Amino acid sequence: MSKGLETKETILKSALELTSKFGLESLSIGGLAKSVGMSKSGLFSHFKSKETLQVRVMDYAAEKFTRRVIKPAIKDPRGIPRLRKMMDLWLEWSENYMVGGCPFVSAIVEYDDRPGKVRDHVLHLQSKMIGSFERAIQLSVEEGHLHAKSDVQYLGYKIYSNMIGYHIYSRLLGRQEARDNFNKHFDEIVFAHRANLEDL
C-alpha cells in the first residue's frame, strides 16, 4: 500500500472515532489534524473539501459495518439464525467498536434537514443497510422460519426501530435494561411472525 493510502486510512480511522463521539458536522479539519498529528493543510490535501471528507468517513463506516456485521453473519445458516447473528454483531459493533455510538444514527438525525451531497450519501448508505436486513428477513420467510405472508418491509421497520430504540435507551438514558429489552422485543417480533406449523 502506498504512503498516501495508509495515511488516508489513519485519518479516516481517527475521523470515524470523532464522528462517532461528536457527530459528522462537528468534525473539523483542524481538530482532526491535531488528533492524527499532522498539519491542517497536509490533511486537507487528501480530500479536497470538507464535504468529500465527510462522505469518505461515512463510506469508511459503512465498509467497516459490512465487514463486522453483515459479512460474518453469512457464515450462519439462512433464516432466523443469520438474522439473530446480525443483531448480535450489530450490538457488539455498536458497543465495542463505536466508542460514541452508531455513526449512522447520528448522521441521519444531523442531516435529515440539510440538503446536499452528504445527506444524499448517508441516505443511500442507510437504505443499503436496511436492505441487507430486509434480505435476511426475506430469506427467513423462504426458509420457512417466518410466515409466508409476512410483510418483509414491515418486519424490517420493526427490527430497525428496535435497534434505534435500544441505542438511545442505552446511550443517552444509560438504562441497563436496554439490552434485555432489545432481545425480548426481537424474540417477540420473530415469534409473532413465525411460520404456522400446520402450514408446513
Place this chain on the structure above:
Amino acid sequence: MSKGLETKETILKSALELTSKFGLESLSIGGLAKSVGMSKSGLFSHFKSKETLQVRVMDYAAEKFTRRVIKPAIKDPRGIPRLRKMMDLWLEWSENYMVGGCPFVSAIVEYDDRPGKVRDHVLHLQSKMIGSFERAIQLSVEEGHLHAKSDVQYLGYKIYSNMIGYHIYSRLLGRQEARDNFNKHFDEIVFAHRANLEDL
C-alpha cells in the same frame, strides 16, 4: 407581559425552529439574531451564555410538547384511549409543528457524548417525557385494558422505539408507509399485552 419577556418568546420560537431543522449545536447566536431581526449582542444579553440559551430552548420545546401532546390527551378516558391519543398528538406535533423533526431526538443524539449542563438537562427532560408515557401505560394496566402482569417499563421501551423508528423512516428515508407501520406496530404491541378476558 413585559417587553423583555415577549422578545424572549420571539427569540425562543425562532430558536426552536432552527434547532428542529439543524440541531441544537448548530444554533448560532449570529444566525438566530439575523432570523429574528435584531443585533447579536442585543439578543445575547437576554441569555448570558450560549449554554443557557440552549437550555432555555429545550425547556421551551418541553413546555410546548406538554401543552400540545400530554395535556390535551388527559381529556380522553384513562387507559388505551388516552395512550392512543398521546400517540396521535405526538405524530401531529412532530409532523405539523416541528418543521425539522422532533428537537428532542436530535438533541439526544447530538449530546449523548458531550458532557455538560445541556446534556444533563436534555436527559432530564427526556426522562420526564418517557415518564409521562409510562404513567399512561400504568393507567392502562390499572384500568384493566392491559394485562396486570405487564412490564410497564418494557412496554414504554417498545412504544418509544416505535416512535423513534417512525421518525427516522419518515424523515430521512421519506418512506410513505412509515405512518402505517407505526400504527400497525402500536396496535400489535397493545394487543400482545391486552388483558386476558377471563381474568376480568
Place this chain on the structure above:
DNA sequence: GTTAAAACCGAACGTTCGTGCTAATATATT
C-alpha cells in the same frame, strides 16, 4: 542515482463563532 510526482507543512485569507465592553434608546415606576 536522477527525476518527476506525491505528500506534507507553515502562513495567511476572509468568515463566523461566543463573549465582553460602552453608549444610546426604550420601557416602567414614581
Place this chain on the structure above:
DNA sequence: AATATATTAGCACGAACGTTCGGTTTTAAC
C-alpha cells in the same frame, strides 16, 4: 414629567472555521 431600570445596538476581541498558495521534504519510477 422625571427618573430609574431594562433593553438594544455598535464595536472589538481572540479563537476556530474551511480553504488557498508557495515551498520543502519524502516517496516512487526509471
